[in-house]
Amino acid sequence: MRGNQTWITEVTLLGFQADLTMECFLFGLFFLFYFFTLLGNGVILVIICLDHRLHTPMYFFLSHLAIVDMSYASNNVPKMLANLVSKRRTISFVPCIMQTFLYLAFAHIECLILLAMSYDRFVAICHPLHYTVIMSWRVCTILAAASWILSFLLALVHLVLILRLPFCGPHEINHFFCEILSVLKLACADTMLNQIVIFAACVFILVGPLCLVLVSYARILMAILRIQSGEGRRKAFSTCSSHLCVVGLFFGSAIVMYMAPKSRNPETQQKILSLFYSLFNPMLNPLIYSLRNAEVKSALRRALWKERPA
Numbered sequence: 001m002r003g004n005q006t007w008i009t010e011v012t013l014l015g016f017q018a019d020l021t022m023e024c025f026l027f028g029l030f031f032l033f034y035f036f037t038l039l040g041n042g043v044i045l046v047i048i049c050l051d052h053r054l055h056t057p058m059y060f061f062l063s064h065l066a067i068v069d070m071s072y073a074s075n076n077v078p079k080m081l082a083n084l085v086s087k088r089r090t091i092s093f094v095p096c097i098m099q100t101f102l103y104l105a106f107a108h109i110e111c112l113i114l115l116a117m118s119y120d121r122f123v124a125i126c127h128p129l130h131y132t133v134i135m136s137w138r139v140c141t142i143l144a145a146a147s148w149i150l151s152f153l154l155a156l157v158h159l160v161l162i163l164r165l166p167f168c169g170p171h172e173i174n175h176f177f178c179e180i181l182s183v184l185k186l187a188c189a190d191t192m193l194n195q196i197v198i199f200a201a202c203v204f205i206l207v208g209p210l211c212l213v214l215v216s217y218a219r220i221l222m223a224i225l226r227i228q229s230g231e232g233r234r235k236a237f238s239t240c241s242s243h244l245c246v247v248g249l250f251f252g253s254a255i256v257m258y259m260a261p262k263s264r265n266p267e268t269q270q271k272i273l274s275l276f277y278s279l280f281n282p283m284l285n286p287l288i289y290s291l292r293n294a295e296v297k298s299a300l301r302r303a304l305w306k307e308r309p310a
Helices: 020-050 057-084 091-124 128-134 135-165 178-183 192-225 230-258 268-289 294-307
Strands: 011-012 090-092
Touching: 011 057, 011 091, 020 057, 020 268, 020 294, 057 091, 057 135, 057 268, 090 091, 091 128, 091 135, 091 178, 091 192, 091 230, 135 178, 135 192, 178 192, 178 268, 192 230, 230 268, 268 294
Parallel strands: none
Antiparallel strands: 011 090
16 A cells, blocks of 8 residues: 555645635734734733733743744744635645644643643632742743643654654645644544544643643632632732633633534534634733733833833
8 A cells, every 4th residue: 555655745725615705804804813913912922021010920921821822823824814815725744744733832832821820820819928939930930941841742742643654645634724633634544543642632731731720710719709808809800810711712612622522514613613722812812811900901001101202
């Protein structure tokens, strides 16, 4: 069989398979989403860097989340936009595999950074007197570095398992980027090991962190209810509700994508969910944190006031 295989050098991304008018509309819509993703996360990142009041562990992790969101969107969206206005929708196989690798790495990082943020809120609310000791800059740096290193190592495991497979067709991916499940359909060998590793990785990187986040917030909720001050309770609820919104959006869509039973139209489901956590989530995150967080809004006002001419 190996002697009769035609090895893939490039593949076609079928994308949304809509008519010309709809694709032009989608290009404009997704371009705006991508622009606001870069703008919103960029503003959050700049504000955190410039305002010394935000040089705290929570905003340290939020800056990492902004970097990951911009990187995550930039890995998938530009090629999708180019394909919406181009008749030639091919991508070379090596860049396709690299897109898969980076997409997995950034998704893993986001899961672990969200877990670190929930741990930070747990310590801040449940152990406020020991907060500066437990969440020292050394601990924060180790947590962030470990999130990046572990995520790229996990993505590397997927990459190695993909590259061991022979790829001989079909030459089409029914998706708008090289998503791992779609790439595996190009293999002309058994992908059971890949599927098992993907499921195990989902348990480790999605279900595990989500359970820890939920346990942390159950403890946080009990601690908030014991706060006597109405102002303190409001501030705690505001900060934690912002983080819970982000956690729910990201983990929910990812678990449905990789662990829920497949629908009758799995390709359509994959495209919609992939859009949700590769474009909508990164765009919504800065809005959620800026609109529901008084400290970020105050920092933004101070930055805008400073820029005004005297």
